[in-house]
Amino acid sequence: MPVYKDENAKKNPWYYVIEAGKGKQRKRKKKRGFKTKKEAHAAMVEAENALNKGTYVEPSKMTIADFMQSWLGSKKHSVGKTTYENYERPTRLHIVPFLGKIELFELTEEDCLKFVHHLRVEKEFMSRTVKDYFKVLRAALDWGVLKGMIAKNVTRLIDMPKVEKQEIQVWDADQVRAFDAQISKHREYVAFLLAYAAGLREGEILGARWKDLDFEEKTLSIVQTLSHDGKELSAGAKTDSGSRLVSLDDKTIAELKRRKRMVAAEKLHAGAAYQDNDLIVCTSIGTPILPRNLLRTFYRVRDAAGLPEITIHDLRHTHATLLLKQGVHPKIVSERLGHASIKITLDLYSHILPNMQKETADQFGKKLFGTN
Numbered sequence: 001m002p003v004y005k006d007e008n009a010k011k012n013p014w015y016y017v018i019e020a021g022k023g024k025q026r027k028r029k030k031k032r033g034f035k036t037k038k039e040a041h042a043a044m045v046e047a048e049n050a051l052n053k054g055t056y057v058e059p060s061k062m063t064i065a066d067f068m069q070s071w072l073g074s075k076k077h078s079v080g081k082t083t084y085e086n087y088e089r090p091t092r093l094h095i096v097p098f099l100g101k102i103e104l105f106e107l108t109e110e111d112c113l114k115f116v117h118h119l120r121v122e123k124e125f126m127s128r129t130v131k132d133y134f135k136v137l138r139a140a141l142d143w144g145v146l147k148g149m150i151a152k153n154v155t156r157l158i159d160m161p162k163v164e165k166q167e168i169q170v171w172d173a174d175q176v177r178a179f180d181a182q183i184s185k186h187r188e189y190v191a192f193l194l195a196y197a198a199g200l201r202e203g204e205i206l207g208a209r210w211k212d213l214d215f216e217e218k219t220l221s222i223v224q225t226l227s228h229d230g231k232e233l234s235a236g237a238k239t240d241s242g243s244r245l246v247s248l249d250d251k252t253i254a255e256l257k258r259r260k261r262m263v264a265a266e267k268l269h270a271g272a273a274y275q276d277n278d279l280i281v282c283t284s285i286g287t288p289i290l291p292r293n294l295l296r297t298f299y300r301v302r303d304a305a306g307l308p309e310i311t312i313h314d315l316r317h318t319h320a321t322l323l324l325k326q327g328v329h330p331k332i333v334s335e336r337l338g339h340a341s342i343k344i345t346l347d348l349y350s351h352i353l354p355n356m357q358k359e360t361a362d363q364f365g366k367k368l369f370g371t372n
Contacts, residue, residue, distance in 0.1 A: 065100030
């Protein structure tokens with residue numbers, strides 16, 4: 001049978017229908033969610049071949065989150081404690097938060113590639129960690145195939161991630177000051193300030209609460225984050241190291257005080273319409289700000305200022321790089337960024353260390369021997 005297009009579907013409108021069984025047992029099988037007619041047709045052919053071979057698997061509504069829990073349950077008493085923890089932790093902290101809502105039958109190669117990108121670029125994990133977490137997802141899906149829950153493991157269609165190290169793009173101090181001057185009057189100024197003045201991730205900024213801020217001690221506790229799609233506030237940081245106390249400079253504290261007065265006025269004006277999530281960075285009615293909206297603002301102001309093209313996440317890298325160039329110990333930088341270990345920090349910013357070593361050697365020679 002041909003494939004069809006659902007004209008009312010906003011995305012992935014193509015679907016196919018096939019017939020399975022014989023006589024009175026004959027039933028129609030429908031599968032939706034394809035971007036193009038070609039994709040739907042290829043999937044239909046694959047399903048028909050599976051029917052002919054007797055390997056067809058009936059689609060279910062099980063999500064990746066439920067599937068991963070079933071897989072972990074099967075491993076609970078069949079592997080050692082350490083091995084189980086190596087499965088459970090990445091599942092709970094990374095696989096389920098990123099892929100959990102996707103239905104098992106809808107998981108694609110593209111989803112898996114986005115997951116790898118998320119781990120390396122957004123979470124800043126080293127290549128070995130990315131591979132280890134990818135292996136967990138692959139092992140779970142292999143189990144799903146073995147149990148007849150899915151027909152194929154889509155991670156087997158792509159290579160095991162070999163993440164090439166990319167040089168981080170950052171701004172220098174003058175460029176940060178230029179951006180700061182351009183963005184300082186914007187309503188969401190504090191969001192960007194917390195990125196390049198405190199090294200916070202976007203999700204950490206958008207999830208930060210007033211009760212986590214100590215004006216007297218000038219510190220902010222990172223204990224809540226907003227999901228990358230802007231739909232969910234977590235009940236805690238994504239990792240143990242991510243839960244941390246970050247010291248803030250006087251300028252940032254002053255801007256946060258100004259922000260608090262502004263939010264209080266907006267809350268009073270909105271009245272019953274205000275949704276109080278205790279968020280520092282929120283809309284005028286208290287709801288979370290979508291990450292994509294913050295991104296649009298960043299690109300607009302960045303381009304208007306004629307600054308080099310870096311991403312909003314690179315503001316965090318800029319913070320770390322400026323600290324290291326100022327001679328701050330990498331251990332302190334690692335703690336401010338919430339890295340799991342100093343090795344991650346050194347791996348990310350090793351490109352600036354050779355210059356730092358040269359400057360250190362010159363300063364040492366000058367002080368000890370009086371050389372230039």
